[in-house]
Amino acid sequence: MLVTEDTKISIERLREDLKQLAEIGRGEDGGLYRMAFTAADMEGKAWLEQKMKDAGLETCRDGACNVIGKLAGKVADAPSLVIGSHIDTVPCAGILDGTLGVLSGLECLRALKEAGRVPEMPVELIAFSDEEGRFGGMFGSQAFAGQVTPDTVHNAVDPGGLKLADTMQELGLDPWDALQARRDPASIAAYLELHIEQGPVLSQMQEQVGVVEAITGLFKWTVKFHGEPNHAGTTPMPMRRDAFMGVADFAHELPRILDENGSETSRATIGRVELAPGSPNTVPGEARFSLDVRDTDETVMNELAAAIRKALAAVARRRRLSFSYDAESWIHPVDCDAALVDIVEDAARSAGMRYRRMESGAAHDAQIMATVCPVAMIFVPSKDGKSHSPAEWTAWDDIEAGAQVMLGAIERYAFAGA
Amino acid sequence: MLVTEDTKISIERLREDLKQLAEIGRGEDGGLYRMAFTAADMEGKAWLEQKMKDAGLETCRDGACNVIGKLAGKVADAPSLVIGSHIDTVPCAGILDGTLGVLSGLECLRALKEAGRVPEMPVELIAFSDEEGRFGGMFGSQAFAGQVTPDTVHNAVDPGGLKLADTMQELGLDPWDALQARRDPASIAAYLELHIEQGPVLSQMQEQVGVVEAITGLFKWTVKFHGEPNHAGTTPMPMRRDAFMGVADFAHELPRILDENGSETSRATIGRVELAPGSPNTVPGEARFSLDVRDTDETVMNELAAAIRKALAAVARRRRLSFSYDAESWIHPVDCDAALVDIVEDAARSAGMRYRRMESGAAHDAQIMATVCPVAMIFVPSKDGKSHSPAEWTAWDDIEAGAQVMLGAIERYAFAGA
Numbered sequence: 001m002l003v004t005e006d007t008k009i010s011i012e013r014l015r016e017d018l019k020q021l022a023e024i025g026r027g028e029d030g031g032l033y034r035m036a037f038t039a040a041d042m043e044g045k046a047w048l049e050q051k052m053k054d055a056g057l058e059t060c061r062d063g064a065c066n067v068i069g070k071l072a073g074k075v076a077d078a079p080s081l082v083i084g085s086h087i088d089t090v091p092c093a094g095i096l097d098g099t100l101g102v103l104s105g106l107e108c109l110r111a112l113k114e115a116g117r118v119p120e121m122p123v124e125l126i127a128f129s130d131e132e133g134r135f136g137g138m139f140g141s142q143a144f145a146g147q148v149t150p151d152t153v154h155n156a157v158d159p160g161g162l163k164l165a166d167t168m169q170e171l172g173l174d175p176w177d178a179l180q181a182r183r184d185p186a187s188i189a190a191y192l193e194l195h196i197e198q199g200p201v202l203s204q205m206q207e208q209v210g211v212v213e214a215i216t217g218l219f220k221w222t223v224k225f226h227g228e229p230n231h232a233g234t235t236p237m238p239m240r241r242d243a244f245m246g247v248a249d250f251a252h253e254l255p256r257i258l259d260e261n262g263s264e265t266s267r268a269t270i271g272r273v274e275l276a277p278g279s280p281n282t283v284p285g286e287a288r289f290s291l292d293v294r295d296t297d298e299t300v301m302n303e304l305a306a307a308i309r310k311a312l313a314a315v316a317r318r319r320r321l322s323f324s325y326d327a328e329s330w331i332h333p334v335d336c337d338a339a340l341v342d343i344v345e346d347a348a349r350s351a352g353m354r355y356r357r358m359e360s361g362a363a364h365d366a367q368i369m370a371t372v373c374p375v376a377m378i379f380v381p382s383k384d385g386k387s388h389s390p391a392e393w394t395a396w397d398d399i400e401a402g403a404q405v406m407l408g409a410i411e412r413y414a415f416a417g418a
Numbered sequence: 419m420l421v422t423e424d425t426k427i428s429i430e431r432l433r434e435d436l437k438q439l440a441e442i443g444r445g446e447d448g449g450l451y452r453m454a455f456t457a458a459d460m461e462g463k464a465w466l467e468q469k470m471k472d473a474g475l476e477t478c479r480d481g482a483c484n485v486i487g488k489l490a491g492k493v494a495d496a497p498s499l500v501i502g503s504h505i506d507t508v509p510c511a512g513i514l515d516g517t518l519g520v521l522s523g524l525e526c527l528r529a530l531k532e533a534g535r536v537p538e539m540p541v542e543l544i545a546f547s548d549e550e551g552r553f554g555g556m557f558g559s560q561a562f563a564g565q566v567t568p569d570t571v572h573n574a575v576d577p578g579g580l581k582l583a584d585t586m587q588e589l590g591l592d593p594w595d596a597l598q599a600r601r602d603p604a605s606i607a608a609y610l611e612l613h614i615e616q617g618p619v620l621s622q623m624q625e626q627v628g629v630v631e632a633i634t635g636l637f638k639w640t641v642k643f644h645g646e647p648n649h650a651g652t653t654p655m656p657m658r659r660d661a662f663m664g665v666a667d668f669a670h671e672l673p674r675i676l677d678e679n680g681s682e683t684s685r686a687t688i689g690r691v692e693l694a695p696g697s698p699n700t701v702p703g704e705a706r707f708s709l710d711v712r713d714t715d716e717t718v719m720n721e722l723a724a725a726i727r728k729a730l731a732a733v734a735r736r737r738r739l740s741f742s743y744d745a746e747s748w749i750h751p752v753d754c755d756a757a758l759v760d761i762v763e764d765a766a767r768s769a770g771m772r773y774r775r776m777e778s779g780a781a782h783d784a785q786i787m788a789t790v791c792p793v794a795m796i797f798v799p800s801k802d803g804k805s806h807s808p809a810e811w812t813a814w815d816d817i818e819a820g821a822q823v824m825l826g827a828i829e830r831y832a833f834a835g836a
Contacts, residue, residue, distance in 0.1 A: 199652025216651060220698060230803055232687035232710045233634060233779030234617025237676065239803070244669065244688050251666030258655065269650035270662050271698045273691050280638060280689045280708035290698035292650045361651030385648055385657070 007115045009407050011400040014107045021047060021087065021103065022095040031092030031390045036130030036139070037065075037167045044087050048102065048127055055110040057125065063177030064129050064143035065168075071109045071123045073414065078121040079189040081414040082373075083108070083406070086131035086140065086365060094392025100380070101194040102127045104403035108410055119414035121189055128365045135164040139178070141368035146182035153178055183372075190340055190413060191369040194378040194406045196394055198362050200385030208401040209355040210379030211345045214296040215367045216265055216359055217333030219305060221291040223250075223325040225316065229277055229285030241320045243287035244275050249315045257311060261303040265359045267294040268304070291325075296333045296359045334367050337374030340413070344376050347408025353401050378405050425533045427825050429818040432525045439465060439505065439521065440513040449510030449808045454548030454557070455483075455585045462505050466520065466545055473528040475543065481595030482561035483586075485545045489527045489537065491832065496539040497607040499832045500791075501526070501824070504549035504558065504783060512810025518798070519612040520545045522821035526828055537832035539607055546783045553582040557596070559786035564600035571596055601790075608758055608831065609787040612796040612824045614812055616780050618803030626819040627773040628797030629763045632714040633785045634683055634777055635751030637723060639709045641668075641743040643734065647695055647703030659738045661705035662693050667733045675729060679721040683777045685712040686722070709743075714751045714777045752785050755792030758831070762794050765826025771819050796823050 024047060025040030027033045034040040045067050052059045052069030059069045070080070085101025105125045112119070128140030135156040142148050153175045156164035165175040197203075202210050227241035251270055258266045269292040275284040293308070295301045316323040341357070348355040358379065360366075366375045380402035383393040394402075442465060443458030445451045452458040463485050470477045470487030477487045488498070503519025523543045530537070546558030553574040560566050571593045574582035583593040615621075620628050645659035669688055676684045687710045693702040711726070713719045734741040759775070766773040776797065778784075784793045798820035801811040812820075 197652060198649050199654070200648070200657050201652075201654065204657065218651065230618070231616050231780060231805060232689060233636065233685060233712050233781070234615060234619075234800075234805075235685070235779070235803060236617070236619065236682075237673075237685060239618050239622065242687075244691065245672075248666045248669030248688075251663060252670040254663075255655075267651060267653070267655060269660075269699070269701055270666075271650060271693065271700050271702060272696050273662065273693055275689065275691055278690050280710050281687070282689050283687055284689060292698050294651050361653070362649060363651070382652075385653060387649060387652075 007111050007117060007407060007411070009107045009111050009400070009403045011396060013110070014103060014399065014403060015396065017051065017103045017106065018095060018099065021099055025089065027092065029092060032089045032095060033091055034087065034089040035091060036088040036132065036134040037171060041088050042171060045127065048087060051106060052125065055106060056113045057109060062144070062181040063179065064140045064148070064181040065173060066129055066140045066144060066181065067127045069106070069109065069125045071113060071119065073119045073122040075120055079187050080122040080124045081189050081410065082124045082126055082191045082369070083193065083410065084126035084128065085193050085195055086128045088130055088132050090132045090388050092390065093388055094390055096196050096392055096394055097198070097387050098131055098195070100196060100399065104194050104399070104406055107403055108407040111407060120416065121414050123410060123414050131365055134158045138365055138368050141365035143178045143181035144183055145368050145372045147368065147371070148178050150179065185372040188373040190337065191366060191373050191375045192340070192378070192406065192409055193364060193366045193375070194380070194402055195364055196387060196392065197379040197382045198385070198387035199382060201358060202356070202379060202381035203383060203385065205356060207354045207356050207381065208398050209348050209353045209405050210358045211341060211348060211355055212360050212377035212379055213336050213341055213357050214359045215334040215364060216294040216296045216361050217298055217301055217331050218292060218294040219301060219330045220328045221325045222328060223289055223291055223312065224323060225287045226322045227285050227319065230283040232281040232283055235283055240283050242283050243321060244284040246315050246319045246321045246323070247273060247287045247289055249319065250311055253311045253315070257304065257307045261300065261307045263295055263297060263300050265296045266300065266304065267361060268292070294361060298333055301333070331363065334370040334375070336376040340374050340376035343412045344378055344405065344409045347412060348405045351404055351408055353405060378402055378409070425529050425535060425825060425829070427522070427525045427529050427818070427821045429814060431528070432521060432817065432821060433814065435469065435521045435524065436513060436517065439517055443507065445510065447510060450507045450513060451509055452505065452507040452511070453509060454506040454550065454552040455589060459506050460589060463545065466505060469524060470543065473524060474531045475527060480562070481597065481599040482558045482566070483547045483591060484558045484562060484599065487524070487527065487543045489531060489541045491537045491540040493538055497605050498540040498542045499607050499828065500542045500544055500609045501611065501828065502544035502546065503611050503613055504546045506548055506550050508550045508806050510808065511806055512808055514614050514810055514812055515616070515805050516549055516613070518614060518817065522612050522817070522824055525821055526825040529825060538834065539832050541828060541832050549783055552576045556783055556786050559783035561596045561599035562601055563786050563790045565786065565789070566596050568597065603790040606791045608755065609784060609791050609793045610758070610796070610824065610827055611782060611784045611793070612798070612820055613782055614805060614810065615797040615800045616803070616805035617800060619776060620774070620797060620799035621801060621803065623774060625772045625774045625799065626816050627766050627771045627823050628776045629759060629766060629773055630778050630795035630797055631754050631759055631775050632777045633752040633782060634712040634714045634779050635716055635719055635749050636710060636712040637719060637748045638746045639743045640746060641707055641709055641730065642741060643705045644740045645703050645737070648701040650699040650701055653701055658701050660701050661739060662702040664733050664737045664739045664741070665691060665705045665707055667737065668729055671729045675722065675725045679718065679725045681713055681715060681718050683714045684718065684722065685779060686710070712779060716751055719751070749781065752788040752793070754794045758792050758794035761830045762796055762823065762827045765830060766823045769822055769826055771823060796820055796827070
C-alpha cells in the first residue's frame with residue numbers, strides 16, 4: 001500500500017461550515033428542524049451545493065435529490081469511491097448527526113484539491129435525501145442503490161399524512177425521477193461514511209475514533225398480551241388474568257434470553273407500553289408493547305427471536321393470557337468490508353489516534369449501500385451517547401481526528417489505484 | 419332474637435322497577451349514563467321519590483340531594499335503621515351497581531308496608547348522591563356523615579373541569595345546603611347495604627349471597643422511576659439506565675411481596691404505565707405507573723407499604739435509577755359490625771341460601787357510614803365478576819335471594835327493638 005500522508009484537514013474550516021449549516025432550519029428551542037424535503041432541507045442542499053462548487057467539485061443532483069460533488073480521478077471512467085452521509089434531520093435535532101459526515105467529507109476533498117492532489121479514481125461526496133426516514137425509509141440511498149419502486153414513490157407518507165409525491169411536486173421536483181437515481185453498481189468501487197456514534201461506548205472508553213466492522217440488524221415487533229380487565233379491589237390475585245404482569249414477567253426474562261442466546265452486540269428494548277383500559281383501579285385486560293432487538297449476526301437474531309417466542313408463550317401459559325405479535329420489520333445486519341475496515345484502521349493507527357473496532361447499533365445509509373458495494377464506517381464519540389437532540393455533541397479534537405482518519409482512508413483507497 | 423319471617427319480597431315488582439329505572443339515562447351503546455348531577459340522574463331521583471311515595475313512605479331530599487324514604491316505626495323518635503346505596507352511575511354502566519341496593523331496599527319496605535307490619539324503629543331507605551365519585555368523593559354519604567366541608571363544596575370538580583358548585587346551581591340546588599345534610603349520629607342505629615359483588619368470588623364458588631365482614635382499605639401511589647433516555651441500538655445493555663426495566667423488576671417482585679407480607683385479602687395492581695419518551699427505539703428514560711394496594715387489615719397495609727418501598731429502593735439501586743412516589747390516597751379498612759354481620763348471616767342461613775362470609779374489595783357508601791354507625795353489607799354474585807359495564811349482571815334468582823336476605827335482616831334488626 002503506497003501512502004502519502006502530507007495532506008491535513010482544517011478543523012477551522014470544518015467548524016465554520018458546521019456553524020453555517022447549523023443556522024439553516026434552526027428552531028426557537030435551539031434544535032434543528034431540517035426534515036427531508038422541507039424548505040430548510042432544500043436551503044441546506046443549495047448551501048451545500050454552492051460549497052461543493054466553491055471547493056472546485058463538479059456537482060449534480062440525482063432524481064432522488066441526492067446532492068453529489070465529484071473530485072475527478074486520473075482514470076476518468078474508473079468506478080468511484082463514494083463518501084458521504086446526509087444533512088436532513090429529525091425534528092429538534094443536533095447539528096452533527098449526518099451533517100458531520102457530509103461536511104468532513106467536503107473538507108477532505110477540499111484539502112486534497114487545494115493540495116493539488118489527484119486521486120486514481122473519482123471520489124464522489126454525496127448527501128443522501130431523507131436518511132431520517134420522514135417518508136418511512138432511507139429514500140436517497142435506497143434510490144441510489146436501486147431499491148425504490150413506483151410503489152414507494154406513490155405511497156410513501158410522512159407521520160402527518162403528507163405524501164412524498166405531493167411534497168416533492170410542491171418543491172418543483174418530479175417524484176418519478178427517483179426511479180432514475182439508481183447508479184450502476186459497476187460505477188461504485190466502495191462507500192465510506194463518517195458518523196457520530198450516537199452511543200456511549202467511545203466516550204466511556206475514552207477513544208477518539210471507532211472503526212466500524214458491522215452494522216447491526218434489527219427486528220421490531222409489536223407484542224400484545226390479552227387477559228381480562230377486572231376490578232382491582234374485588235378480583236383475588238389467583239383469579240386474575242393480568243396482561244401487564246405478562247409484560248413484566250417477559251421483560252424480566254430478557255436479560256436471561258440475551259445471556260443464553262445473544263452476543264456482545266445484542267440489544268433488546270421495550271420502549272413503549274400501552275395498557276387497556278389503563279385505569280389505576282382496573283386489572284389491565286390488554287397490554288401492547290414494542291420490542292426492538294438487534295445483533296450483528298443474523299443467526300443470533302434468529303435464535304433471539306425463537307427464544308423470545310418461547311418466553312412469550314411460557315409467560316402467556318403461566319398467566320392464562322393469550323399473545324400475538326406483529327413482526328413489523330426485519331433488517332439484515334451488514335458486515336463491513338474487511339479490506340476497507342483494515343484501511344480505516346491503518347489510517348487511524350498511523351495517525352496515532354486512540355481507536356477501537358466496534359459495531360454500529362444504529363442504522364445508516366451505509367447499510368443500504370452495502371447491497372451494491374463494499375462499505376465501511378468511521379465513528380466519532382457522542383458526548384454522553386446523546387443524539388437526535390440539541391445536546392448532541394462531539395469534542396472538536398475528536399471531530400478533527402475523525403475527519404483526518406477519513407482523509408487517510410481516502411488517500412489509502414483512492415490514491416492507491418483500483 | 420324474635421323473628422317473624424312471613425313477609426316475602428316480590429321479584430316481579432323488583433324486576434319491573436329495575437327495568438323502568440334502566441330506561442333513564444340509557445345511551446345508544448346500551449350503557450347507562452346516569453352520572454351524578456346530570457339531567458338523567460335528577461330524572462332518576464324524581465322517579466325514585468315517586469316510587470317511594472307510591473309505596474307509602476315519607477320522602478325528603480337532604481342538602482346533598484340524597485333521596486330518603488322513611489317507613490315509620492312504633493317508637494317515633496328511636497334512631498333509624500338506614501338501608502340503601504346509590505342510583506348514580508359511571509359512564510356506560512350496567513343497570514345493577516348501586517341501583518340494586520336502592521330498589522331491593524324499596525321492595526323490602528314496600529313488602530313490609532303492604533303486609534301492614536310496623537317496625538319498632540324507623541327504617542330509612544336512602545339513595546346517596548355521587549357514590550361513583552364524579553366530583554372526587556362519595557359526596558352524598560360524606561355529607562350525611564358530616565365529612566363535607568366548605569372546601570369540598572367550593573373546589574370539587576369533575577374530570578371535565580366542571581365545578582360541583584356550578585353544576586348544582588344550574589340544577590336549582592344550593593351547594594352550601596350540603597353542609598346541612600349531616601345527620602346527628604344519635605339518630606342512626608345502623609346502616610345496611612346490599613350491593614353486587616363486582617368480583618368473581620361468589621360466582622366462581624356458586625354462592626347466592628355474600629355476608630360482608632370487612633371492607634378493604636387501600637392506598638394509591640403514583641410511582642416514577644428516572645433513568646436515562648438512550649438510543650436502543652447504540653447503547654450496550656450494561657450501560658443502560660432503563661426506567662421500564664425498573665417497573666418490570668418491581669412488578670415481578672409483587673407476588674413475593676404479597677406472599678411475604680400480605681393476607682388472603684391483599685391485592686396489588688399496576689393498572690397504568692406511561693413511558694417517556696415512549697418511542698420503540700429509545701430506552702425509556704422515565705416510567706410512571708399507578709399502584710393500587712388493598713387489604714382489610716391496616717397493619718398489613720402498612721407492612722405492604724414498607725415492603726414496597728424497600729423493593730422500589732432495591733430495584734432503583736440495582737438498575738441505577740432514582741425513584742419517587744406520590745401517596746395519593748390512604749383509605750382505612752372498615753370492619754363490619756360483628757352483631758350486624760351475625761344478623762345478616764342468620765337471615766341467609768334460615769332462608770336456606772348458599773352464602774359465604776367474605777370481604778368487599780371495592781369501596782362503598784357503607785365505608786363512609788361506618789364512621790358514624792355500625793354497618794354491614796350483603797353481596798349478590800356478579801356474573802364473570804363484571805361491573806361498570808353493560809355486561810354487568812346477576813341472575814334473577816340471586817337478586818331475589820339477596821333482597822330476601824335484606825328483608826330478613828331488617829326484620830331481625832328493626833322489629834326486635836333497639
